[in-house]
Amino acid sequence: xxxxxxxxxxxxxxxxxxxxxxxxxxxxxxxxxxxxxxxxxxxxxxxxxxxxxxxxxxxxxxxxxxxxxxxxxxxxxxxxxxxxxxxxxxxxxxxxxxxxxxxxxxxxxxxxxxxxxxxxxxxxxxxxxxxxxxxxxxxxxxxxxxxxxxxxxxxxxxxxxxxxxxxxxxxxxxxxxxxxxxxxxxxxxxxxxxxxxxxxxxxxxxxxxxxxxxxxxxxxxxxxxxxxxxxxxxxxxxxxxxxxxxxxxxxxxxxxxxxxxxxxxxxxxxxxxxxxxxxxxxxxxxxxxxxxxxxxxxxxxxxxxxxxxxxxxxxxxxxxxxxxxxxxxxxxxxxxxxxx
Amino acid sequence: xxxxxxxxxxxxxxxxxxxxxxxxxxxxxxxxxxxxxxxxxxxxxxxxxxxxxxxxxxxxxxxxxxxxxxxxxxxxxxxxxxxxxxxxxxxxxxxxxxxxxxxxxxxxxxxxxxxxxxxxxxxxxxxxxxxxxxxxxxxxxxxxxxxxxxxxxxxxxxxxxxxxxxxxxxxxxxxxxxxxxxxxxxxxxxxxxxxxxxxxxxxxxxxxxxxxxxxxxxxxxxxxxxxxxxxxxxxxxxxxxxxxxxxxxxxxxxxxxxxxxxxxxxxxxxxxxxxxxxxxxxxxxxxxxxxxxxxxxxxxxxxxxxx
Numbered sequence: 038x039x040x041x042x043x044x045x046x047x048x049x050x051x052x053x054x055x056x057x058x059x060x061x062x063x064x065x066x067x068x069x070x071x072x073x074x075x076x077x078x079x080x081x082x083x084x085x086x087x088x089x090x091x092x093x094x095x096x097x098x099x100x101x102x103x104x105x106x107x108x109x110x111x112x113x114x115x116x117x118x119x120x121x122x123x124x125x126x127x128x129x130x131x132x133x134x135x136x137x138x139x140x141x142x143x144x145x146x147x148x149x150x151x152x153x154x155x156x157x158x159x160x161x162x163x164x165x166x167x168x169x170x171x172x173x174x175x176x177x178x179x180x181x182x183x184x185x186x187x188x189x190x191x192x193x194x195x196x197x198x199x200x201x202x203x204x205x206x207x208x209x210x211x212x213x214x215x216x217x218x219x220x221x222x223x224x225x226x227x228x229x230x231x232x233x234x235x236x237x238x239x240x241x242x243x244x245x246x247x248x249x250x251x252x253x254x255x256x257x258x259x260x261x262x263x264x265x266x267x268x269x270x271x272x273x274x275x276x277x278x279x280x281x282x283x284x285x286x287x288x289x290x291x292x293x294x295x296x297x298x299x300x301x302x303x304x305x306x307x308x309x310x311x312x313x314x315x316x317x318x319x320x321x322x323x324x325x326x327x328x329x330x331x332x333x334x335x336x337x338x339x340x341x342x343x344x345x346x347x348x349x350x351x352x353x354x355x356x357x358x359x360x361x362x363x364x365x366x367x368x369x370x371x372x373x374x375x376x377x
Numbered sequence: 378x379x380x381x382x383x384x385x386x387x388x389x390x391x392x393x394x395x396x397x398x399x400x401x402x403x404x405x406x407x408x409x410x411x412x413x414x415x416x417x418x419x420x421x422x423x424x425x426x427x428x429x430x431x432x433x434x435x436x437x438x439x440x441x442x443x444x445x446x447x448x449x450x451x452x453x454x455x456x457x458x459x460x461x462x463x464x465x466x467x468x469x470x471x472x473x474x475x476x477x478x479x480x481x482x483x484x485x486x487x488x489x490x491x492x493x494x495x496x497x498x499x500x501x502x503x504x505x506x507x508x509x510x511x512x513x514x515x516x517x518x519x520x521x522x523x524x525x526x527x528x529x530x531x532x533x534x535x536x537x538x539x540x541x542x543x544x545x546x547x548x549x550x551x552x553x554x555x556x557x558x559x560x561x562x563x564x565x566x567x568x569x570x571x572x573x574x575x576x577x578x579x580x581x582x583x584x585x586x587x588x589x590x591x592x593x594x595x596x597x598x599x600x601x602x603x604x605x606x607x608x609x610x611x612x613x614x615x616x617x618x619x620x621x622x623x624x625x626x627x628x629x630x631x632x633x634x635x636x637x638x639x640x641x642x643x644x645x646x647x648x649x650x651x652x653x654x655x656x657x658x659x660x661x662x663x664x665x666x667x668x669x670x671x672x673x674x675x676x677x678x679x680x681x682x683x684x
Contacts, residue, residue: 069580072580072584073536116534116535122580125572223543229608231608234671234678
């Protein structure tokens with residue numbers, strides 16, 4: 038059970054790793070905040086970013102620095118549309134080869150597969166697990182790096198980027214359905230304007246659903262050869278590093294009932310070290326397990342419509358009452374309520 | 378850049394050089410009069426409680442002067458306010474300093490007349506406040522169609538300087554609550570292909586287009602109407618006392634005005650013409666704010682689809 042995961046990957050991407058080009062997300066954020074009257078020095082205060090870095094086009098920033106910049110933008114700019122405006126500037130933009138690969142991809146299915154592989158290049162903060170039922174593809178999103186207070190801002194930005202991007206590539210608006218784990222915000226008009234009207238709030242998980250036929254609707258600028266060229270370029274300087282939380286989550290997903298001890302063994306570290314590392318990302322081991330359990334239970338019960346016995350069995354629960362209690366604790370509803 | 382972020386902005390201070398020197402003169406005159414003519418008291422004679430009281434009056438009036446100077450451009454009203462308040466501060470300072478000094482017999486008159494500038498200052502200030510009132514009425518007239526009967530500067534959109542969606546929600550709510558069920562209509566306007574324009578010419582030109590279009594919308598409204606920025610490239614209008622037929626006529630006027638706007642990005646000579654998709658909805662009995670807004674939004678999206 039406890040095989041070593043670490044052997045092939047020497048290090049995980051951490052919040053402090055300088056790996057994100059400053060002239061991309063940071064530059065867009067600075068531009069839009071300054072055009073809304075924010076002060077350049079105050080935007081950079083406490084982030085250890087220099088304006089020179091952004092202009093030079095060579096400097097790299099850490100995810101923590103970008104999160105700091107996002108926090109400053111929100112305190113400096115007194116309106117709720119920054120995240121959405123940022124999202125509209127993510128694609129197509131100067132993210133290099135990944136932008137080109139996406140621009141020339143065949144359809145949404147192809148684009149999502151590219152994103153899955155080369156996600157770090159354009160969307161380092163969130164990662165998604167995909168599920169599928171007869172009608173829809175479900176993308177369940179998780180925090181890859183520990184975004185904490187900026188999670189909603191990041192969600193708004195990247196979801197807007199997805200909607201605006203697919204609209205550009207299809208010349209039509211894809212009817213995505215959105216489920217948000219937070220309450221209906223007061224600035225609902227921004228959500229409606231940027232994401233559409235298929236919005237559900239106060240849901241147990243962060244999810245996008247899309248009807249299956251949309252996955253194969255042909256993109257207007259598709260080009261096999263241009264896409265392959267971009268992918269070749271991407272592969273040359275691809276770093277396959279995962280975020281640490283993401284790696285633990287991937288591991289737990291395949292070993293549902295593992296304890297902290299087992300997981301720490303699998304990652305070749307002591308339980309205390311694992312706990313300490315998770316704490317850096319402001320997340321606890323139990324919390325990770327609960328989130329994954331909830332996502333899996335919702336998938337099996339709501340999407341696959343399995344009964345309690347089968348679901349409990351698939352999720353390695355010893356008996357059904359235990360399973361019912363767990364589901365109630367994770368989602369606030371019983372399995373039969375979820376199945377409706 | 379057009380506007381500065383509303384934190385502490387003291388750029389107006391440099392335009393008030395005369396008034397700043399007037400205040401400095403008041404300060405130095407009061408110091409030299411008191412300490413030049415009087416003799417310092419002994420340590421025990423000083424009443425610290427009086428100093429605290431009188432000192433805070435002097436300090437606060439200086440503080441008010443500062444805020445007047447950084448808030449208002451030069452002009453008659455500003456001069457009046459500063460002149461009056463300076464006189465008041467002069468008296469307050471004399472009052473403060475005579476806690477520290479004895480006056481000899483020759484200068485005893487000073488303590489008798491020290492309150493006179495305050496009285497004169499109050500008169501000047503009252504006169505200035507009357508003019509300030511007139512000025513405020515003039516400004517309110519300038520703001521009509523941008524502002525209804527409440528003022529919330531925190532809800533103003535930075536790009537267009539119109540109020541934001543929250544403000545409009547409040548105003549629609551107020552209309553729905555009025556007893557005399559007079560009809561009113563809501564209009565939603567959306568710029569066609571704004572995304573494409575933004576991609577082609579950059580977000581800065583996009584912001585400028587939003588500003589110009591908001592001005593153009595305002596010009597086509599009646600004085601009783603209210604225009605706000607809803608979200609992105611969407612604007613929302615409140616048309617009191619207006620039924621659907623009249624609202625549609627107004628929509629037609631705006632559509633025509635927009636189609637004649639020859640917007641020139643980056644000062645280039647060849648203009649880019651724009652069009653807007655517009656939807657209108659009349660309020661129904663038992664309507665709530667969200668229901669009427671979502672109705673008009675839906676109607677707008679329908680007409681976008683069919684365009």
